[in-house]
Structures are given as C-alpha cells and as structure tokens.
Amino acid sequence: MQTLVNSFNAIDKSAPEPIYQQIKNTIEQKINNAEWAAGQKLPSENERVSALDVSRMTINRALRELTQQGLINRIHGLGSFVAERPRHASLIELQDIAVEIEQSGKHHSSKILVLEKRQANDEVVEQMQIAAGDEVYYLGAVHYRDEIPIQLEQRYVNPGLIPEFLQQDFNRITSTAYLLQQFRPDEMEHIVRAVIPNSQMQKQLRIERELPCLQLQRRTWINSQVVTQVTLTYPGNRYELGAKYATDDYHPRP
Numbered sequence: 513m514q515t516l517v518n519s520f521n522a523i524d525k526s527a528p529e530p531i532y533q534q535i536k537n538t539i540e541q542k543i544n545n546a547e548w549a550a551g552q553k554l555p556s557e558n559e560r561v562s563a564l565d566v567s568r569m570t571i572n573r574a575l576r577e578l579t580q581q582g583l584i585n586r587i588h589g590l591g592s593f594v595a596e597r598p599r600h601a602s603l604i605e606l607q608d609i610a611v612e613i614e615q616s617g618k619h620h621s622s623k624i625l626v627l628e629k630r631q632a633n634d635e636v637v638e639q640m641q642i643a644a645g646d647e648v649y650y651l652g653a654v655h656y657r658d659e660i661p662i663q664l665e666q667r668y669v670n671p672g673l674i675p676e677f678l679q680q681d682f683n684r685i686t687s688t689a690y691l692l693q694q695f696r697p698d699e700m701e702h703i704v705r706a707v708i709p710n711s712q713m714q715k716q717l718r719i720e721r722e723l724p725c726l727q728l729q730r731r732t733w734i735n736s737q738v739v740t741q742v743t744l745t746y747p748g749n750r751y752e753l754g755a756k757y758a759t760d761d762y763h764p765r766p
Contacts, residue, residue: 523564531566536574543583543594551658554584554592579720582749587660588718595749608689609655609663618657624682625652625716629671636668639731639741649677651687654716661717667742674739691740697732704728709745717747724748 613620649669
C-alpha cells in the first residue's frame, strides 16, 4: 500500500481549504482513480495521525463524510476499507451465502453465536404456526466476507421436521446449505424492511450506530407446515436485496 506520506503530500496546512477537506479530497480521488482498490484497507488511525500531524478529530471528520458518501466502510475493530460494490441477495431464490461469497472470489467464514433448543414465545408460536409451549431449535450466527461481517442470521427450525439440526457443525456447512439438503420448500414468504440496529446488532456486525440495515424475514413451508423462519440482517452499505423474474410469471391483480 502506498504510504500516507506519499499519498497526502499535497496537503497544505496554510491553505484556506480545511485540512479535513483536503484529506477527504485526496482519498476520494484515489478511490475514483482506482489507485486504491475496492476492499483495500486504509492505513490505521495512528498512521494517519502520525504521518499527517493532525488531530484524530480531523481524520475522523474526513472519514465520516466519506462513509456517508458510500466510498469507504468503517468496521469496528478492523479499521477502514475502500467500499466494495454491495453484494446482491435474492428475494426469490434460496441461496447459500457461502457460495455467493466464494463465487465473488472472497472467503466465507461464520461465527456461531448460539445453537440451542428453546421454548417458543408468543411471536415464534405465531410465526412457526405451532402450539403454545412447543420447543424449537434456534441458531444465531454471523457470516463474514473475508474479515467483514455482512449478515446476521437468526433462525428458528421445527424440530419435528428437521430433528438433527442441533447436531450439525455450522462452521463447516451453513444452515441454508444443510436445510436445502433435507427438503425443498413448497412455499416461501419474504418480508423486507429497513431497521435501525440495536446495540447488540451493532456489535455483532461491527457497524456504527447510525448505519441503517436491511432485514429480510423468510418463512418456508413443506406440506403446509413451517419448517424454518429466519431473520437475516445486512448492513445497508454492504448488501443489496432484489429479485429478477420472467414477466410471464407475474400476474398483477387489479
């Protein structure tokens, strides 16, 4: 990576233009000219402060505005990266996120937060269409593209339909891949919303407090029974949700 001294040698502290704006302009130019590639990590905050002899507040203002423009991503605990084009998640196909990431030339990994049997609360009873007091299996996991978290998975599974779910190693195989090996759904339901993440989600996805997220809720049925209900939460600047279909398959209602 080009050093900060070389990258920012055009900064003039005596110029009328604010220093943060000069730093911002330099970074923006290098990204737009492809001198800094998508996904490339920017020098650390300590390197920036030392090389430029400016305050952390000045650096942070430049980076904050670049983040708001969608040019960089700031990942808590990892640093700042040149923003990549958001990955595209399908709304109508069941796709394995590990396959999506590997096909893009990146490395997929996951962290299992919880895998356990739970008694269903009222909301889960309604979503899973089960009886009050029934037990369900629950998986919480974070999926990473290289080192960057891009999806929080919160999944409930019907134990009567997928009895061996808890025995799986979901660091080796994703839950989506495993479930697709077990059944093909008869029906699917998708609900998409924009959400403001709570503090726990912010920590798990390593995002800043003000960054909105896209949330996809999906239910799948087989033989009129809900097999699984999952909530997938994506940082808004790292993923897209969409669908493509033949117009012959779509018949709008009046």
